[in-house]
Amino acid sequence: xxxxxxxxxxxxxxxxxxxxxxxxxxxxxxxxxxxxxxxxxxxxxxxxxxxxxxxxxxxxxxxxxxxxxxxxxxxxxxxxxxxxxxxxxxxxxxxxxxxxxxxxxxxxxxxxxxxxxxxxxxxxxxxxxxxxxxxxxxxxxxxxxxxxxxxxxxxxxxxxxxxxxxxxxxxxxxxxxxxxxxxxxxxxxxxxxxxxxxxxxxxxxxxxxxxxxxxxxxxxxxxxxxxxxxxxxx
Amino acid sequence: xxxxxxxxxxxxxxxxxxxxxxxxxxxxxxxxxxxxxxxxxxxxxxxxxxxxxxxxxxxxxxxxxxxxxxxxxxxxxxxxxxxxxxxxxxxxxxxxxxxxxxxxxxxxxxxxxxxxxxxxxxxxxxxxxxxxxxxxxxxxxxxxxxxxxxxxxxxxxxxxxxxxxxxxxxxxxxxxxxxxxxxxxxxxxxxxxxxxxxxxxxxxxxxxxxxxxxxxxxxxxxxxxxxxxxxxxxxxxxxxxxxxxxxxxxxxxxxxxxxxxxxxxxxxxxxxxxxxxxxxxxxxxxxxxxxxxxxxxxxxxxxxxxxxxxxxxxxxxxxxxxxxxxxxxxxxxxxxxxxxxxxxxxxxxxxxxxxxxxxxxxx
Numbered sequence: 001x002x003x004x005x006x007x008x009x010x011x012x013x014x015x016x017x018x019x020x021x022x023x024x025x026x027x028x029x030x031x032x033x034x035x036x037x038x039x040x041x042x043x044x045x046x047x048x049x050x051x052x053x054x055x056x057x058x059x060x061x062x063x064x065x066x067x068x069x070x071x072x073x074x075x076x077x078x079x080x081x082x083x084x085x086x087x088x089x090x091x092x093x094x095x096x097x098x099x100x101x102x103x104x105x106x107x108x109x110x111x112x113x114x115x116x117x118x119x120x121x122x123x124x125x126x127x128x129x130x131x132x133x134x135x136x137x138x139x140x141x142x143x144x145x146x147x148x149x150x151x152x153x154x155x156x157x158x159x160x161x162x163x164x165x166x167x168x169x170x171x172x173x174x175x176x177x178x179x180x181x182x183x184x185x186x187x188x189x190x191x192x193x194x195x196x197x198x199x200x201x202x203x204x205x206x207x208x209x210x211x212x213x214x215x216x217x218x219x220x221x222x223x224x225x226x227x228x229x230x231x232x233x234x
Numbered sequence: 235x236x237x238x239x240x241x242x243x244x245x246x247x248x249x250x251x252x253x254x255x256x257x258x259x260x261x262x263x264x265x266x267x268x269x270x271x272x273x274x275x276x277x278x279x280x281x282x283x284x285x286x287x288x289x290x291x292x293x294x295x296x297x298x299x300x301x302x303x304x305x306x307x308x309x310x311x312x313x314x315x316x317x318x319x320x321x322x323x324x325x326x327x328x329x330x331x332x333x334x335x336x337x338x339x340x341x342x343x344x345x346x347x348x349x350x351x352x353x354x355x356x357x358x359x360x361x362x363x364x365x366x367x368x369x370x371x372x373x374x375x376x377x378x379x380x381x382x383x384x385x386x387x388x389x390x391x392x393x394x395x396x397x398x399x400x401x402x403x404x405x406x407x408x409x410x411x412x413x414x415x416x417x418x419x420x421x422x423x424x425x426x427x428x429x430x431x432x433x434x435x436x437x438x439x440x441x442x443x444x445x446x447x448x449x450x451x452x453x454x455x456x457x458x459x460x461x462x463x464x465x466x467x468x469x470x471x472x473x474x475x476x477x478x479x480x481x482x483x484x485x486x487x488x489x490x491x492x493x494x495x496x497x498x499x500x501x502x503x504x505x506x507x508x509x510x511x512x513x514x515x516x517x518x519x520x521x522x523x524x525x526x527x528x529x530x531x532x533x534x535x536x537x538x539x540x541x542x543x544x545x546x547x548x549x550x551x552x553x554x555x556x557x558x559x560x561x562x563x564x565x566x567x568x569x570x571x572x573x574x575x576x577x578x579x580x581x582x583x584x585x586x587x588x589x590x591x592x593x594x595x596x597x
Contacts, residue, residue, distance in 0.1 A: 054547075060584065067272050068266065073306050074262070074306075075262075076306060107540060114266065156321075163315075203588070
């Protein structure tokens with residue numbers, strides 16, 4: 001089974017395409033969700049439940065997914081994206097089957113499910129087939145490392161070029177923020193940030209949040225650009 | 235909320251895998267369930283990666299970073315991005331500095347050249363271009379002159395009007411200034427003095443007596459001084475009453491009203507508010523930091539920040555871009571005495587605009 005269709009989550013002028021990993025989740029790959037497919041209706045219900053009644057145009061979903069990916073990554077899981085999607089799929093299934101989840105707040109419930117998914121993943125890594133998957137992942141990473149060593153300079157230039165392109169795609173205000181927020185050494189950086197916050201008329205906390213989000217967008221853009229460059233035949 | 239938010243050092247240790255298992259697990263949960271911790275962790279991680287890339291970590295932290303943080307391909311990508319960003323920043327700075335230096339040199343050279351009466355370059359100098367433009371189009375020149383004249387006239391009228399409006403106040407001030415007020419007797423005295431060269435009061439004063447006019451003047455002064463003191467006292471009372479209104483609620487089973495300002499980073503204490511036990515609703519006015527949004531949503535979160543006790547619909551702020559105020563109200567029974575809460579304001583994009591922590595004090 002596979003997730004039918006893909007969603008473009010729109011927030012005003014911005015588009016948040018659902019990652020390709022959502023469409024890649026199949027029972028054959030995970031072996032966990034046999035007999036259940038994430039329908040568009042189930043996905044909408046999940047979005048609404050995460051939003052808690054106030055529509056965020058999918059931003060809450062993307063933020064929760066980001067946190068789960070980071071959680072699994074910190075646990076040194078080799079496929080954090082898949083495990084995060086697995087977690088959210090299970091939550092969506094529970095919502096569809098029971099209509100509502102009222103025992104816990106959405107974020108807490110997602111964490112509880114994520115823990116279960118992580119424990120299952122740990123048990124599977126003790127089995128042969130999961131271990132082989134890990135080894136395949138690592139050998140792939142090693143192969144990549146070897147490739148990068150060979151074309152280090154070219155890749156570096158490619159990355160810098162992508163970074164420049166992605167920076168130019170940002171709005172001028174965002175470009176200004178990220179250029180000034182992350183510039184300078186430790187002590188100087190604090191002063192830069194304080195001055196920037198004063199100029200923008202925001203608190204340091206709000207500025208930090210804004211800068212982090214801009215950086216995330218930039219990282220994702222560079223990753224996509226570099227990946228597209230690798231896939232393009234030279 | 236603040237007691238649950240770990241500081242930068244703890245989060246750094248968490249990212250480097252240096253925390254005890256129990257504490258790490260607690261942060262595992264908070265990193266998913268607590269919005270504030272999730273955002274702080276993100277920020278600390280970016281700074282940690284940048285510190286590594288800039289060589290600012292001490293030896294122990296650097297070793298821990300290499301063994302623990304770099305174990306993940308995803309995190310290695312983040313480091314690679316930070317290295318690219320640093321390299322790009324250095325390259326751009328170098329280029330910008332070089333361009334600035336070139337520009338300075340070019341300007342100096344151009345100034346030296348112009349001093350030697352270089353031929354006029356048509357279209358290059360904005361002032362010469364304007365001159366040419368005006369000479370070729372007299373109508374534009376006349377229009378510009380009329381516009382300047384109109385500005386001068388309007389400016390002059392505004393200054394005149396401003397001075398005219400101030401005059402009554404100044405007149406009033408003079409009337410209210412008893413020192414400048416002269417009773418008819420006082421005027422007569424000064425006239426007498428002018429005539430005779432001596433002040434009648436001086437003679438009385440020499441005799442140790444107060445002249446009748448002096449006596450009346452001093453009575454007037456006393457009376458006026460008393461009136462002034464009474465008026466000042468009333469003003470102070472009114473100010474005190476107004477101040478109390480902003481911090482203390484109206485009692486009597488109605489609405490408890492408060493004004494909250496956004497939390498500043500580093501602020502350790504939340505605002506305390508007293509809610510009468512018989513208040514049915516709580517009305518809050520939130521002063522927003524300057525921002526571009528027009529509509530907002532507000533959530534009342536419990537102390538842990540994980541549970542939303544109340545959410546507003548879409549709320550429009552009042553005021554200008556620099557001084558927006560959000561007005562909202564909810565049932566007083568949502569708030570328990572001696573408990574802490576957080577009001578979180580987000581814009582339509584779901585981004586946090588401001589946080590307003592507060593603590594309810596039992597009244």
